[in-house]
Amino acid sequence: MKFSHSIQFNAVPDWSSHYIAYSNLKKLIYQLEKSINQSSTLAHNDAEASPLINADDPDAVFRRALDQELEKICSFYQLKELEIYGEVGDLLKDEEEYEVEAEGVDFDQLEGTGDKNGRPRRGSLFSKIGFGGRQRRTSTMSASTIEEEDADSDEEVDERTGLNMGGVSKKRRKSSDANTARAEDDLRSSREMPLRRRRASQVYDDYSDQAFSTLVASGMTLKKRTIGLYVSLCELKSFIQLNKTGFSKVLKKYDKTLNRNLKNVYLKEKVTTAYPFKEVTMQHIDENIYNMEKAYADVITKGDVPRARRELRLHLREHVVWERNTVWREMIGIERKAQAANMGIRRTLLGGDHDPKLQGDESDEAASKELITPIGKYRLPRWLFSPTFYTLLGIIIVFIILLVAPIMKKTEQQNCLAMLVFVSLLWATEVIPLFVTALLVPFLAIILRVAREDQKPHSRLAPKDATKYIFAAMWTPVIMLLLGGFTIAAALSKFHIAKMMATFVLSKAGTRPRTVLITNMFVAMILSMWISNVASPVLCFSIIQPLLRNLPSDSKFSKALILGIALASNIGGAASPIASPQNIIALQNMRPQPSWGVWFFVALPVCIISILLIWVLLLVTFQPGKGTTIVPIRPMKDKFTGVQYFISVITLVTIILWCVSHQLENVFGDMGVVAIIPMVAFFGTGILTKEDFNNFLWTIIILAAGGLSLGKAVSSSGLLHTIAATVTEKVEGMSLYGVLVVFAALILVIATFISHTVAALIFLPLVHQVGAGMSEPHPNLLVFGSALMCSAAMGLPTSGFPNMTAIMMEDSQTGQRYLKVKHFISRGIPSSLLTFLVVISLGYGLLRIAGL
Template sequence: MKFSHSLQFNSVPDWSSHYIAYSNLKKLIYSLEKKVHQASQLHDGESSPLLNGSIDDPDKIFSNALDHELEKICTFYQLKELEIYGDVDTLLRDEESYEEDQETFEAEQAEQAPGTRGSKRPRSNSIFRTIGFGRPRRTSTMSQSYEGDEDGESEDGDDENTRLRKSKSRDGKKIWDSHTEDDLRASTDFASSRRRASLAFDDYNDMAFSALYDSGVSLKRRTISLYVSICELRSFIQLNKTGFTKVLKKYDKTLDRNLKRPYLEQTVDAAYPFQQSTMDHLSENLSRIETAYSKICTKGDVAEAKRELRLHLREHVVWERNTVWREMIGIERKSQAANMGLRQTMLGQDTDPQKLRLQGDEIEPDMKEVITPIGRYRCPRWLLSSTFYTLIVIFAIFLLLLFAPIAKMPPEQQNCLALVVFVSLLWATEAIPLFVTSLLVPFLVVVLRVLRTDAKPRTRLETKDAATYVYGAMWTPVIGLLLGGFTIAAALSKYNIAKMMATFVLSKAGTKPRTVLLTSMFVAMFASMWISNVAAPVLCYSIIQPILRNLPSDSAMTKALLLGIALSSNIGGAASPIASPQNLIALQHMSSPIAWGTWFFIALPVCILSILLIWVLLLVTFKPGRNTTIVPIRPMRDSFSGIQWFISVVTIVTIALWCVSHQLESFFGHMGVIAIIPLVLFFGTGILTKEDFNNFLWTIIILAAGGLALGKAVDSSGLLHTIAGAITDKVGDLSLYGVLVVFATLILVVATFISHTVAALIVLPVVQGVGQKMNEPHPDLLVMGSVLMCSAAMGLPTSGFPNMTAIMMEDSQTGQRYLRVKHFITRGVPSSIITFLVIITVGYGLMLVSGL
């Protein structure tokens, strides 16, 4: 999560205006960057007014902005601290009073006889004063008589008759009045008198206990509230300190200055909120609150008090984030959904509102009114969408192929043909998610019984054996190789190794537009080899942000850079076996998977030559060097840590083992087994966590597994043999080179309009079958040439993830997209043709030399 989002999400809502204005300071940094860049164009280094300590010195401007933020933070903190600590002192005094009230209540409870006076009287400010707690009680005439004798004087509340009933003493003898006998009889009714006294005592104790209980509950709530407030005060300090650190780091990195350390040491650390004594005082008050809570709620157990208070703090934070910020998060998510809708509109995809609906939003069902000759009806909108009708057509084709008689085709092959067409249409139209279609493959393979036994005579497998076979085909060593590639990519990205390498190379490119463009393209290609061509363009676009910020949005250099990185990332998807899923699918369809060294021998020259030719195309069509000044990219100053060295060594060793996997086949068996090494070392040591594992592109893995299962089904049913024979008859007069050109052209057209991986899933099994049927079998050569061509299809914005990422890039200030569809058609289509020509010439020669 970006710090700006973290600051917004973790700040106290009522204090939001008193935190560091991190986003505004970032905007100021970019503004100063532009001014410095413009000044460097107009003046040389010695005469630039921005660099001579003048009033326009960026350090001075930025320091003044920071001073303003620091003053705002300090003023608010001091006021809030005074308020909260005052409440703490009041709470502690009330807590002491509560303890004394508890002692008073316990002393009264200890008195067994209801008529006995309490040993302690409540204080003047005690809660028990309101209910008469501690005053003498009148329980019976007997007790009053004896009390009168002992005290020698009457009670203030006695009336005349009562005084007459009391015994008198004359010369040590007792004298009774005329009512003495009756009163004695009444007073000796001891059981009745005892019950009356007990009831009065119970009612009295209930009132006292209720007052004490209410006071305790109130104190508990106040204690929890103050504990939360002090924790929020501590978070306020920590978030703002982190904000100053991060914004100064960004300033130094963006403008190549050294302001961070002196400003933090001399100004921020010296400010009252960030002094160590302030934090110590805060911790001391937290301890006082915890001790007070322990006395009120946990019988003096401070450890238990800390645990309960932390639970209350957690509940408060969760409640606050789920309520106060819900509206803010909802607005942001709706904005993202709107952007996604805009993106789908630009890419010509379905923009059904049902798909853009946000999870958790309380909106009415998406219904539409339909007018028919017999009345008006309301029905779900998806029933009227193009996707729904597409699904109906695909199902109709599936049923037609499944039940219509096809001459000279066994039932398992006819069922398999219906299955292949059905799955291919679903993949091509993306009527349902791609991975969901892949999950349909094993289900339909088993239900339609398209698999046959390997031994002759080949009979249809029963469903139980078919299920075991098809699931075994889905989980192969190639899937393990894919997981190994994801693991290496995750480690290189998480620990910034890929970014450090990329910025180091780009920092050496200088400021010449053509050199920067070429270097960026090769960096994108290299990154695509190891962290996939999905993540590589995102990484490269983040690195060249300083260049984009200082160029006009309509600059030719901007367009050339974005397009160059996208096209190079596509081509880089063919540079290594783990660069993209289609490469792993190709390895699965080779008679014997080629070693990594052989792959590099063929793919790297093809990729490098293609990128050079595309670079020339971009220079000729965009002319990015005219009136363009480039801001140099600065390398990351962070030194390599021990973990980064460990990741690099493990990655290099793993790749080296993959390169010589054929020589080690007797030991490892398959490259997929070698892929377990980074999985165990990175996840076992905690470098990567289970969250990283869960974040793998499992949809791609399921897609690849479904494709492998489909390929096995087509082969086992005999359909592949039939189709390959038919195509071979058509191209029987063509040479191996002619067949390669035909399939490369077919792949180029298909992969331009649908996913590269899907194109490989559909076409590569057929290519392999045709290669095996030829008079001079070269199935591996045809598969290799075809998979290289999959990555070269990049003529439209939808022709691969790098193109989709590029067309969504926007100017941060104007919000305008840098690229249009026309840029991909006018440069992407020629680039695809250039790469096609390189593959069928240079690539073909290298494949022959390597012995494919």
Template sequence: MRFSHSIQFNAVPDWSSHYIAYSNLKKLIYQLEKTVHQQIPSGDAESRPLIQHEDPETVFARALDVELEKISSFYVVKEKELIEEVNELLRDVGNFEEEAGDNGELRPPTRGSGDRMPRPTRTRSMSARSRISTEDGNDDSEDDGDENTGLTSGKRRSSSNKRRRSIPGHMLASTTDMTASTDLTRSVRRDSMVYEDYAEQAVLFSSGIMLKKRIITLYVQLCELKSYIQLNRTGFSKVLKKFDKIIDRQMRAKYMETYVDSACPFREETTRGLEEYINKLVKAYMSVVTDGDEEKATRDLRSHLREHVVWERNTVWRELIGLERRAEAASLGHALLGRDTDPKLLLQGDGLPVKEITTPIGRFRLPVWLFSSTILTLVTIIGIFLVMLFVPFMERPEQQNCLALLVLVSLLWATESIPLFVTSLTIPFLCVVLEVFRDPTTDKRLDSKHATAAVFAAMWTPVIMLLLGGFTLAAALSKCSIDKRIATFVLSKAGTQPRTVLIANMAVAAVASMLISNVAAPVLCFGIIEPMLRNLPAGSDMSKAVIMGIALASNIGGMLSPIASPQNVVAIGIMEPAGAPTWGQWFFIVIPVGIISLFLIWILLLITFRPGKGTTIVPIRPVKDPFTGIQWFVTIITLITIALWCASHQLEHIFGDMGVIAIIPIVLFFGVGILTKEDFNNFPWTIIILAAGGLSLGKAVNSSGLLQTVTEAITERVQDYSLYGILVVFSSLILVIATFISHTVAALIILPLVFNVGNGLAEPHPNLLVMAGVLMCSAAMGLPTSGFPNMTAILKEDPAGQRYLNVKHFISRGVPSSILTMIVVVTVGYGAMRVTGM
């Protein structure tokens, strides 16, 4: 949780205006950053309070002094008020103990054994006790039971020589053993003698209840005051750390030692004094309520404190969440209700919009979501699936069913009518129900039981374990901030020339994508360049160029290693194991392709954006903290794992497959506690399910014979083409398809077909065509929806809430970048693939 949120969550609501203004101080830091790195116009009203030539440290110290004075003044007043109340309470507790010592009991006592009147039952005692509480004016029915229990259990261990008073019989109830007139006379006479004593005891008992409430209230307030000190001190420390980091100063240690630690609220003796008064309250509670049991007193008071804090926090967040939900409901109603455009939309009793339609048999009200474009698309896709399922297109029924399944899944993936991973989960279900699997030995359709084993075996392969290993390395590098250290170190050497800064950011994004996937890399890079973006003028072309450059470079980086993106893992699973490239061969092919593509895209961005005009770049500072032992451990294990992957073919007799090597970092990082089960749960399991579903679909298409049939039909049409001609045709086709749908989905649908076409050529080169195809999947970046890096980039907003990029920027720069990358793949990449023997 960010500290700006944490301070709102933990603050005492009544004291909210007396805490450190953390958010305002952060804004001041960003304003000071601008004064340091660029000329501010004199007419800028927001920056007028800042003196342009004044030292930022002086300005910030002045603002901190104001906050420190505000906090100290409030604390002094509040501490004096609470201490006075505590001292008064302690005096009352002392008086109460004296009275309790004289009377021996804090509860209305029952008769002693020497009295002839029988002891009243427990029910009657509780009734009398309840009446006493009511007479005292206590209406808090929820707390009465707890308070009375604590008090009545308090002084039960009195010595036998203390006088015990009897409860008057007529105040309890009439007893059944009062038939003798002499007993009745004695009883009435005794009641009149002890009535005054009983009234005195009742007052004493009620005083104990009130004292308990006062102790709890003051205990909670003193604990809140102690938390007030700790929270504000943390606020000063964090905001000074941010100032030092952004302005590049060393102010934190000096200011904390000179001013904060010496202020009244933050002195050690102040905290010790609060703790002493808290301990006094514990002892008072122990004396009044728990009969000397200090452990029970501490436990009870902490329980009351916890309940108070939980209630207070729930109240705050309930209000915030209520506001958010009301805003969402208003926007949902505005979007779905559409009163201005469709007067037939109504609201149901539960607030959900409905639409009234008229039919020959009457009027019906149906939910609006039934008429949404998503539902209509889904119904259309299911209709197409049913038509293809029952209208004969193929000779064999298993191929007919598999074709219908392939079309259904492809349309669902392309339109995203339902989530992609949900579509993947339907694949094994339909494969079993439609019986699309065949026995490779007998060529007969497998029954449901054997088909189930086949489809789930296809879903969990070494490829999935390789994907998990890649996610583990990425999580460890990110959690230990190794990726950020490397990125900031490289960018700090880039200087302040716009063109140099642009290519440096693109190179960092590509390398980060290669190591930690092209999903996490753009998020990391956008966070690093945030200070630079803040200091660039609004609408700066440099902002657009660097954000677009990071997005396009992350797409290129998605092809630079087998674990950089899911489609690469899918391609390795499709290739022939004997001819699949090792990590070394993969690097030999893609590194030249990536470097040349990045250089061409950089030239394109420089020409189209011209980012050097009037641009002042804020240099990025590297992380100066020394490398820790954990960071060294993660780095060494990562390098060893990558080295083993590179030599996987040579070590095949030991490990068998790269998926087995992937187990090494998983066991080590989770075993020693660097990664936890929360990190494991945070893995992108939707991508893993998507890849597993795609592998099962490829197995089904191959097992049913559909892939062979389609391949033969395509091979007949391209048999006169050369290998290079087929490469260009399929590369262009994949580039177009992957531009409009997910890169991983495009690989899942097309690469199995490409593999079979390459396998059916006179000179078979299936792995070469698959390798080129998967590179083209990553090269598709012509639209904002073409890959996660593009989607992250177009959502990036400036401080005013305006997007840096629009769709036109991706079409005008992304489409040419895709074409340039395809040219590099079919030239330089093709040559490198032939050299490696693919």
């Protein structure tokens, strides 16, 4: 949670205006940053203007703002401390008086009970009348009085145990109900009891006068006052801690944004010397908190301070949860309103309807539609009239037709064809989530009995055998390789290693627009190699935020930079085997699998040349250098820690082992086994936790596993062989190069409109089979070239996650998106064609040299 949200969430609502204005100070930092950059630009263009612009030192301006906040906090704290401490003193005096009054009341003696030596036992008043222990069976108070006391008891118990998830509260409520029932039974039978057993009750009844009621009321009042003051003191302590953290964070933000060193000086000179932030102030608060615990123990818990502390903390927790729920609801409401407004804008831009869920009281009506028929009016769910429903219905109809239409000679191939088309259409249209479709693959493959034995005569497998056969294909060393890649990516991101490397490189780029653009593109490509092309653009866009803030809203360089990062991230998705899921699918369809060294030998030159060509295209079309002044990106000043060194060493060792995996097959067997090294090293040492493991992109893993099971089913049924033979006849007479060009062009077109991963799932098994059936078999070459083209499809905003992220980037000042669909069509399609030319020329040559 951002600290600007955290301070709202944790602040005392009534004191909210007296906390540090963290958000306003952040805005001031960005204003100072912009004014400094503008002044430096004007000074460069007009030397005479420089002294006037730099008249105000940013440190002095920011110090004044901080001083005002500090004065506001100190004044409020001193007044609030004086008020609360005064109430604490009054309470302690009243508690002493109460102890004196209660000292003469010996309840144990009244009941005829004592300790084992016959001495009367002292105890809390509330433990004798139902607030701290059992109800006594000897009570002869009126029924209405008992019910009243029991009601108060339940109220107090619930107040104390309202956060115990119901268990303890229910037990105590049952106990209280039982006590009430026992007391009523005692009332009914009191006249029949022997005289000697009623003496204690008679004596106890003598104390049920006005003085006794006053004593009980005083104890109740003291208890509530003690709880209230304990909560107030804890809030006062939290007020100090939150504000101290706020000063530290906002000064760190200032130093980082404006490249200053104000934090340590200001904290030492101003903050730590201010009265609220002195150590003695915190000690006084802790002493008064202990006094409240002691007072509560004396009145309520028979002097048991640890028990009193636990009960007071439960009261505090209940109070804080109630306040936080109130504040959280308000914050969520604001966020939802903003999100609803943004959704409305985005849907308007895309030509869609507003979400019925955002229409308030009209949601029920919007969720249904009235249908008028000759026999009456009927209200039907609106989803029955949506295009998605009819698309899904059409796909199901096609599936049923293919199941019964006599297209293939063998039943298992006929069923497999229906399943393949059905799954491909679901993936292409995304009428249901992609990973859900992947889960359908093993289900359909087993139900339709498409799997056959690997050995002749290739008889169909029974459902039980087919289950083992299909599910064995869903977990392979390739899935472990994908998990190993996720583990490395999580460690590099969590400990800011990737960000530190990126900012270090970008800080060397200078201020020339063309240099900054190409540097950012190569950084995006390199990050995509190691932390995936899903996380890479998100990280890059966060790094360039200071640069974007200081550019005009209509700057062409902003558009070129954002689009360049997105396109480079797409290209970087082909640079390493773990950069994207399509590469994992390609490895699964290559026999034997190429080593990482071979992959780098082919993919890196293709990616580098493609990015250079795209860079030239962006320079020519956007001309970002005209009237653009670049704010240099500063490197992170944090020093490398031991944990970061450990992560870096393990990552490098793992990558080296992946590169030489073929030479070490006798040791590790497969690259998937090597992937276990970073998983054990990072999760075993606690660097990554189970929460990090749960945050892996499991939908991608399920999608990849479903694709592997689909490939196994299509291959086992014989359908893939039949289709490949047909395609081979069509391309008969064409050279290997011609077949590569045909498949690369086909995949480029298809992958532009559907997911890159889905395109790989559908086409790469077919490409491998066609390549194996050629007179000059080079299946690995065709699969590798096709995988490169999957990443090169980037002509539309929906062509890959980097494009989706880029088109949603908005100017923080105007709220307008930097890019529109036309920018992707006019630059993305030419970029895809340029990469296509590189793959079928340079890529083909490198593939032949590598011996694939």
